[in-house]
Amino acid sequence: MSTHAAQPVAVRTHGVDMFFGDGETKVTALKQADFEANRGELIMLVGPSGCGKTTLLSVIAGTLTPQTGTVEVFGQRLDGLSQEELTTFRRKHLGFVFQSFNLIPTLSVLENVMVPLLIQGASHDVAVTKARAMLEKVGLKGREYGQPNALSGGQQQRVAIARALVHEPSLLICDEPTSALDKDTGAQIMQMVRDLSRSPERCVVVVTHDHRIFRFADRIAEMEDGRIRRVVEDASLLDTNQL
Amino acid sequence: MYRLALNMLFGDRAKLAMLLCGLAFSALLMAQQTSVFFGIMSWTYTPVYNIRAPIWVSDPMVEQANDAKPMRDTDLYRVRSVDGVAWAAPLHTSFLQARMQDGNFKLITMVGIDADTFAGAPAVLSQGLIEDLRLPNTVIVDEWGAQLMGRVTKGPDGKDVVIPLKVGDTFEVNDLEARIVGICKVRRAFTGGPFVYTTYDRTKLYTLGARRTLSFMLVEPQAGVDPDKLCARIEADTGLKAWTSDTVIWTWSDRSLARNTFWWFWKNTGIPFSFGTAVALGLFVGIAVSGQTFYSFVLENLKYFAAIKAMGAGMGVIARMLLIQALTAGLLGFGLGVGMAQAIGRAMIEKGMPPFIMFPQIFWATLALVLGISLVSAIIGIIKVSRVDAATVFRG
Structure with missing residues (x-):
């Protein structure tokens, strides 16, 4: 694992505080959260519910702006960027895999995968070509014109992965990617994510509760009470009953 | 996207x-x-639509086309003498009761037109000839009226069947015979009653010798005379009200009889x-x-x-x-x-x-x-x- 640690840093948060509400209703989600992920690395964020995993993921993704601290993704400081600049940054550099897939049911599989390319301003023809190639890569050739709801959970998550990677983002954000999948399908999906993310110009951050997939991580950051408690390379060091 | x-x-x-x-x-x-x-x-400005004449002249108190306030016959000569008038013809309109052959009464709109020029006559006749109006006790009825005033009889299936009036049929207006010599096609009136056309002079008989029967005057400007300007001149010279016959209601012109009729109904009805x-x-x-x-x-x-x-x-x-x-x-x-x-x-x-x-x-x-x-x-x-x-x- 030391090889990954030696790679240049892809994501870094330092002294990040994040709270919601104020006065008596104030809830602190992150307290001086320091986090690092390296290029070419698949890192998992784990911890009990309410420990701040999703908030930290949102901060890294630029969908939430922290009250204090710095956030740097592939050399770009996100804190201080306007909403418009954050939107542009996400469009160019981020790919998302969501817990509930978030595939648009009224669009075909191919159209769902085309979405990030079209958001980037690619022409329809270019988007079709790239989306087809990506679907072939995730093993869904021949299913392009089907509806997402007609696919199994595993296939839907493959479509989501194809959508997340079709525009070749630097940072892939995965939020509970296997929570809706059985053990074997979850393992297949994680193997695919791991294989597709193996590039020095890419980094994958996965938030998960699913200890069955810890083995796919290069490193695991354990969170507690809004902080990174520790980072381990060996999943066996974690007490999975606490996660 | x-x-x-x-x-x-x-x-x-x-x-x-x-x-x-x-x-x-x-x-x-x-x-x-x-x-x-x-x-x-x-339908409110049906008279203007059916009776095409460039200018209508009325009593100054008239507000809309269905509101006839009879004038003296001598007013016609005053209008004819206005500079720029090519010709002016009398027009009578009134609501009368017609008694049908079966004894039923129907409310009709009687229209009296000039027998010499037939100015104001319906443009399309589906039966008969307009010249036959010069024959004694003759009228022309519109198609809707012919249906409305028709005879009701039982059909082979026992249902009521209306046999519309036709050329040659008669009815009475104020105990005077009205013999149909033509059926015309005109737009229906707002009141729903039939139009019965006859000559202006004969309306004096049908209206039981009313002292004044001149409801409107139809005026044609001389060639090259602007209707609006002629209207103003007629009003200035005679004290009567002159209207243009433009049936476009979306006009700002206060002289359009159709427009004034439309807006009168707009303001005065629900x-x-x-x-x-x-x-x-x-x-x-x-x-x-x-x-x-x-x-x-x-x-x-x-x-x-x-x-x-x-x-x-x-x-x-x-x-x-x-x-x-x-x-x-x-x-x-x-x-x-x-x-x-x-x-x-x-x-x-x-x-x-x-x-x-x-x-x-x-x-x-x-x-x-x-x-x-x-x-x-x-x-x-x-x-x-x-x-x-x-x-x-x-x-x-």
């Missing part, structure tokens, strides 16, 4: 059908009710209010149903819009997607609604009533209102989506 926006819209067929129903019903109500309203209102209520109801139903349906469409797709936002789509792109969806639904709903209104209108016209006139203004106004409804729906959706935090996509 915009093609995908349309695919999102068309992909949800149940929602789309609901949305189109709301918009189409709204467009139908607005277009159909407005067209029937203008159709009925067009017709605009009752039809206006139906149109407002259409608009309200459209906004309520379409807005609610589109809002629920947005709500159902909210997590996908949030995902699209998280993926880096700006609010501008999402707003345009929602606008395209709403306006496309609006256009389709408008097409369906106005198409249905036209179909209903055509069926009505074939049956003869109620009248149906879809002015281009109605078409465009309905389009604007339906697109307005769609725009309101889209704006509601845009506000909702703009308030959604992209970070919500990570909350399961």
Whole structure:
């Protein structure tokens, strides 16, 4: 694992505080959260519910702006960027895999995968070509014109992965990617994510509760009470009953 | 993205059908009710429409075409002497009772025209000759009147059958015989009664020797004389009121008899209010149903819009997607609604009533209102989506 640690840093948060509400209703989600992920690395964020995993993921993704601290993704400081600049940054550099897939049911599989390319301003023809190639890569050739709801959970998550990677983002954000999948399908999906993310110009951050997939991580950051408690390379060091 | 926006819209067929129903019903109500309203209102200025003459002259107190205040016959000579008048002909209009062969009475509109020139005569006769009006005790009846005044008899199936009046049939007006020598085609009157044409002089007999029978004068300007200017000259020289016969009601000209008649009925009857209520109801139903349906469409797709936002789509792109969806639904709903209104209108016209006139203004106004409804729906959706935090996509 030391090889990954030696790679240049892809994501870094330092002294990040994040709270919601104020006065008596104030809830602190992150307290001086320091986090690092390296290029070419698949890192998992784990911890009990309410420990701040999703908030930290949102901060890294630029969908939430922290009250204090710095956030740097592939050399770009996100804190201080306007909403418009954050939107542009996400469009160019981020790919998302969501817990509930978030595939648009009224669009075909191919159209769902085309979405990030079209958001980037690619022409329809270019988007079709790239989306087809990506679907072939995730093993869904021949299913392009089907509806997402007609696919199994595993296939839907493959479509989501194809959508997340079709525009070749630097940072892939995965939020509970296997929570809706059985053990074997979850393992297949994680193997695919791991294989597709193996590039020095890419980094994958996965938030998960699913200890069955810890083995796919290069490193695991354990969170507690809004902080990174520790980072381990060996999943066996974690007490999975606490996660 | 915009093609995908349309695919999102068309992909949800149940929602789309609901949305189109709301918009189409709204467009139908607005277009159909407005067209029937203008159709009925067009009947108010039927005399001007049926009796074509460049200028109408009336008593100065007359406000509209159905409001005849008889003048002296000598007024006709005064008008003829006005500089710029090529000719002037008398016209009589009055409501009278006609007694049919079976003893029934019918309210008729008697129109007396100049026997020398036939100025004011109906343009189209489906039976008979206009010259036969010069024969004693003769009249021409309009097709609707011939039907209305027809004899009712039992058909082979026991149902009532109307045998319309025809050339040669007679009825009585004030105990004087009226023999039909022609059937004409004219637009129906607002009052619904038949038009009975005869000569101006004979109306003096049918009206039992009324002292004044000159309801209007029909005037033709000399070649090159502007009708508006001649109207002003007639008013200045005679103290009477002169009108143009322009039947376009969308005119600012205060001299248009048709326009004044239209607006007189607008101000003095409850017709605009009752039809206006139906149109407002259409608009309200459209906004309520379409807005609610589109809002629920947005709500159902909210997590996908949030995902699209998280993926880096700006609010501008999402707003345009929602606008395209709403306006496309609006256009389709408008097409369906106005198409249905036209179909209903055509069926009505074939049956003869109620009248149906879809002015281009109605078409465009309905389009604007339906697109307005769609725009309101889209704006509601845009506000909702703009308030959604992209970070919500990570909350399961």
